[in-house]
Amino acid sequence: MIKVVCAADMDEPGRARLAAVSAAARIEYLEPAVVPELEDPELEVLIAGDLPRWAPRLRWLQAPTAGVERLVGRIPAGVVLTNARGVYAPAMAEYVMWAVLQAAQDAQARRRLQQAGRWPDDEKAALGRRLRGLTMVVAGYGGAGREVARLANAIGMRVVAIKARPEVTRYDGFLVAGTGDPEGVIPERILGVDRLVEAAGTADFLVLTMPATSRNRGMVGPEVLAALPTGAWVVNVGRGTALDQPALVEALRSGHLGGAVLDVFDPEPLSRRSPLWKLPNVVLTPHVSGADALGRTELAALICANLRHYMAGEPMLNLVDFGRGY
Numbered sequence: 001m002i003k004v005v006c007a008a009d010m011d012e013p014g015r016a017r018l019a020a021v022s023a024a025a026r027i028e029y030l031e032p033a034v035v036p037e038l039e040d041p042e043l044e045v046l047i048a049g050d051l052p053r054w055a056p057r058l059r060w061l062q063a064p065t066a067g068v069e070r071l072v073g074r075i076p077a078g079v080v081l082t083n084a085r086g087v088y089a090p091a092m093a094e095y096v097m098w099a100v101l102q103a104a105q106d107a108q109a110r111r112r113l114q115q116a117g118r119w120p121d122d123e124k125a126a127l128g129r130r131l132r133g134l135t136m137v138v139a140g141y142g143g144a145g146r147e148v149a150r151l152a153n154a155i156g157m158r159v160v161a162i163k164a165r166p167e168v169t170r171y172d173g174f175l176v177a178g179t180g181d182p183e184g185v186i187p188e189r190i191l192g193v194d195r196l197v198e199a200a201g202t203a204d205f206l207v208l209t210m211p212a213t214s215r216n217r218g219m220v221g222p223e224v225l226a227a228l229p230t231g232a233w234v235v236n237v238g239r240g241t242a243l244d245q246p247a248l249v250e251a252l253r254s255g256h257l258g259g260a261v262l263d264v265f266d267p268e269p270l271s272r273r274s275p276l277w278k279l280p281n282v283v284l285t286p287h288v289s290g291a292d293a294l295g296r297t298e299l300a301a302l303i304c305a306n307l308r309h310y311m312a313g314e315p316m317l318n319l320v321d322f323g324r325g326y
Helices: 010-021 030-035 087-105 107-116 145-156 193-200 222-227 245-253 293-312
Strands: 002-006 025-029 043-047 060-062 080-081 135-139 158-162 189-191 205-208 233-236 261-263 282-284
Touching: 002 010, 002 293, 010 025, 010 293, 025 043, 043 293, 060 293, 087 107, 087 145, 087 205, 087 233, 087 261, 135 145, 135 193, 145 158, 189 193, 193 222, 222 245, 245 261
Parallel strands: 002 025, 002 043, 043 060, 060 080, 135 158, 135 205, 158 189, 205 233, 233 261, 261 282
Antiparallel strands: none
């Protein structure tokens, strides 16, 4: 028997699916807060966002999140780490398209008219901008970035992708069926991070879906923001560390950028003293872009698939490369 401890958010259908994976897996459930104090000599598989205090037989840790920056560097030798990239991609991509559509349709201006109970003197003042033909640069072309690209492409936008290894176009991580761009065929161009400034110069919308690593900290700073065309928008659903917040504030205040929609920050929660709260062309949300009612179902699908692979001695989905940090 293999002992599996699950501290992820699993509903009853998810637990039933996990129990049905193998009769050789003995599954126990814990609250996430208990994991750092856990001491278990039999534990072999842990589904949690943290490490136990002592588990000498631990061989595999499945994180329930896409970001694993808190775990990389702490994993004991001989333990495999997998993450949940791809699980939250559909919700994140729909959030991005909500952000892009409300920016293009100037939803804030229309809302102000409605709240004032006023019909505009010039109806052109409330006109929107068509997305078809505009360019979206997606920085970070993993599970979430590829689903963003699929939706943007479906609406007629041009897509340019930025990724650490542009020569690797195929995606081999977890995807919800029918989503994403597993073959990497949607973007007009897939460029390396070293060409981000060049790509930014073409962007009507710069969408960030990058993980938190030491290499991409502050990657979107003054040079990239200055390269964006006047009126461009920035949307960040990846990690707040990739975006230089003070530089963004300056670009917004100067009028160079059209605006920004931000779901992630550095640090989190966003300080109440941050000037971002009061800028009129900014929409802020509290790290919720990946949260929806289907997330638990899709997380359960990934966990079950990986447990089957583990029990069979097969390669698992979403293996984390410790050198790259994700």
